[in-house]
Structures are given as C-alpha cells and as structure tokens.
Amino acid sequence: MTIDAGSHVAEPEPSLEIRDLSVRYGGAVHALRGVSLRVPARGVVAVLGSNGAGKTTLLRAVSGTLPMHRGRVDGGEVTFGGRSLLRRDPADVVAAGVVQVPEGRRVFGRLTVDENLRAGAIGARDRRARAAARDRMYETFPRLAQLRGQRARLLSGGEQQMLAIARALMAGPTLLLLDEPSLGLAPRIVEQVAEVVGQVSAQGTAVMLVEQNAAMALAVSEHAYVLDLGRVAVEGPSAELSTSDEMRKLYLGETSGIDSSAAAPKLARWSG
Numbered sequence: 001m002t003i004d005a006g007s008h009v010a011e012p013e014p015s016l017e018i019r020d021l022s023v024r025y026g027g028a029v030h031a032l033r034g035v036s037l038r039v040p041a042r043g044v045v046a047v048l049g050s051n052g053a054g055k056t057t058l059l060r061a062v063s064g065t066l067p068m069h070r071g072r073v074d075g076g077e078v079t080f081g082g083r084s085l086l087r088r089d090p091a092d093v094v095a096a097g098v099v100q101v102p103e104g105r106r107v108f109g110r111l112t113v114d115e116n117l118r119a120g121a122i123g124a125r126d127r128r129a130r131a132a133a134r135d136r137m138y139e140t141f142p143r144l145a146q147l148r149g150q151r152a153r154l155l156s157g158g159e160q161q162m163l164a165i166a167r168a169l170m171a172g173p174t175l176l177l178l179d180e181p182s183l184g185l186a187p188r189i190v191e192q193v194a195e196v197v198g199q200v201s202a203q204g205t206a207v208m209l210v211e212q213n214a215a216m217a218l219a220v221s222e223h224a225y226v227l228d229l230g231r232v233a234v235e236g237p238s239a240e241l242s243t244s245d246e247m248r249k250l251y252l253g254e255t256s257g258i259d260s261s262a263a264a265p266k267l268a269r270w271s272g
C-alpha cells in the first residue's frame with residue numbers, strides 16, 4: 001500500500017471544547033457547575049460575568065494552573081484540537097498552543113520591555129526566530145517599540161497590558177486566553193485593547209476573552225457566554241446579546257455620557 005502524501009486532507013484547525021466542566025477549590029467552594037463552551041479556531045469568544053462568577057477559574061482549568069490555586073476539576077472535559085488538556089502541566093498546555101495572560105497584567109517590573117518580550121519567547125526555535133517574533137510585536141505595538149529599553153514597572157497601566165499581551169503572543173499561541181484586559185483602563189485605552197484583540201484574531205489566533213466590560217467584549221467577539229454563580233446563564237451570538245433587552249437591563253448598565261451613535265464600541269461598565 002502506498003500513502004500519497006499530496007492528497008491528504010489538511011488537519012482541521014484546533015478548537016477548544018469545554019464540556020460539563022465542574023471545578024472545586026479545597027473541596028468546599030464549587031466554583032464551576034457544568035459549564036460547556038466552545039472556542040472555534042480563529043474565533044473570538046467572550047466570557048462575561050460579575051465578580052466571583054467563575055471566569056478566572058474557567059481560564060485556569062484550560063491553562064492547567066488550577067493546582068497552583070488549590071483548585072481541581074471534578075467533572076467534565078476540556079479538549080483542544082481533540083486532545084484533553086486536563087491533568088496536564090501548564091508548560092504542556094503552552095506547548096499545545098494555548099497561552100494565558102493572567103488577571104492584573106503581570107509583567108516583570110524590573111526588566112525592560114525588550115527583556116519581557118524575550119522572556120515570553122518560549123518555544124521559538126532559535127535566536128533568529130525569536131528576534132523575528134520580537135520585530136513582529138514591535139510592528140503590532142509601535143508604542144512598545146518606543147519603550148523597548150524602559151523598565152516595565154515605569155509603564156502606564158495600558159502599556160503594561162499591551163506588554164503582557166505581546167509577551168504572551170511571543171510564544172506563538174493558537175489560542176490566547178485573556179483575563180479582564182480592560183480592567184482599570186481609561187476608555188481610550190480600552191478601545192486600543194479591543195483593537196489588539198481584533199488584530200490577534202485577524203492573524204489567525206483564537207481568543208477567549210474574559211471581561212466585565214460587556215459592551216467592549218460583545219463588540220469584538222462573535223459569540224459570548226455569561227457566567228453566573230459558576231453556570232452559563234446566557235449564551236449566544238454577540239450581536240444578538242448586545243441588542244437583547246434582558247442583557248441590556250441586567251448587564252450592560254447605563255450608557256449615559258457616552259455617545260452611543262459613535263462607531264467605537266460602547267464602553268458602558270458592567271453593572272451586575
């Protein structure tokens with residue numbers, strides 16, 4: 001028998017599938033209860049919810065970092081490209097192409113912008129590949145190029161968030177996990193974060209975007225899930241959710257003071 005390598009069908013691009021996921025912390029706190037969710041290849045999916053809803057827990061379950069927080073999966077499945085991500089080392093998950101930007105834009109404050117990016121270049125094959133990856137980041141984030149020699153702790157909140165995202169992108173992920181990237185940033189900077197999410201997805205990387213800023217997240221995503229007390233309370237196409245009366249009342253809050261006719265995404269703060 002011969003195998004014709006030229007005629008094989010290309011492998012389908014990996015999607016993230018979460019099925020009936022249950023997570024507990026320390027045995028007592030039942031943080032997720034039967035959550036199912038899908039992030040298609042190259043797609044942007046928003047996960048919304050108020051404080052304590054379980055958003056970060058969901059990202060930890062995907063990135064393999066639950067054990068660091070004394071959490072554990074006690075039911076369900078998480079697969080990426082058909083392979084289970086559960087009970088795998090965080091480094092293995094990164095090697096599988098899934099990279100998380102944790103809550104609170106953690107950067108190495110004493111390192112320069114350039115050194116932070118170098119630190120993110122895990123998995124790049126050699127010096128040249130790493131340098132090329134860095135050049136691409138400086139193209140995507142021109143502000144970081146201007147600041148490349150600056151210590152990260154001296155950057156503004158928005159600049160640190162961009163650096164945290166750029167550092168994660170240095171690993172060349174197929175799926176980027178973002179935990180509340182807009183938290184504490186001025187509306188103008190939130191718009192920049194939204195733009196970056198759009199660019200990342202246009203370049204072929206899927207994004208799972210955890211946010212409390214529902215208006216921004218719905219504007220940049222195709223599909224959205226609302227978590228409430230560890231369960232999926234609402235789910236649907238983002239365009240539908242952003243016009244749904246229930247969503248507006250419960251989660252989108254007031255838009256007073258913001259010109260809702262502007263082309264930019266509305267920046268009403270999550271009120272729930």
Ligand SMILES: Nc1ncnc2c1ncn2[C@@H]1O[C@H](COP(=O)(O)OP(=O)(O)OP(=O)(O)O)[C@@H](O)[C@H]1O
Pocket residue numbers: 025026029031049050051052053054055056057058069070071103212
């Ligand atoms: N390490 C931990 N140990 C015990 N309980 C935890 C731990 N981390 C989170 N929890 C609990 O799990 C639940 C979900 O928390 P999680 O951090 O996932 O929420 P969240 O949606 O990310 O909230 P926020 O918007 O405030 O970041 C909360 O009740 C929280 O108190």
Ligand SMILES: [Mg+2]
Pocket residue numbers: 055056057103179
């Ligand atoms: Mg959180």
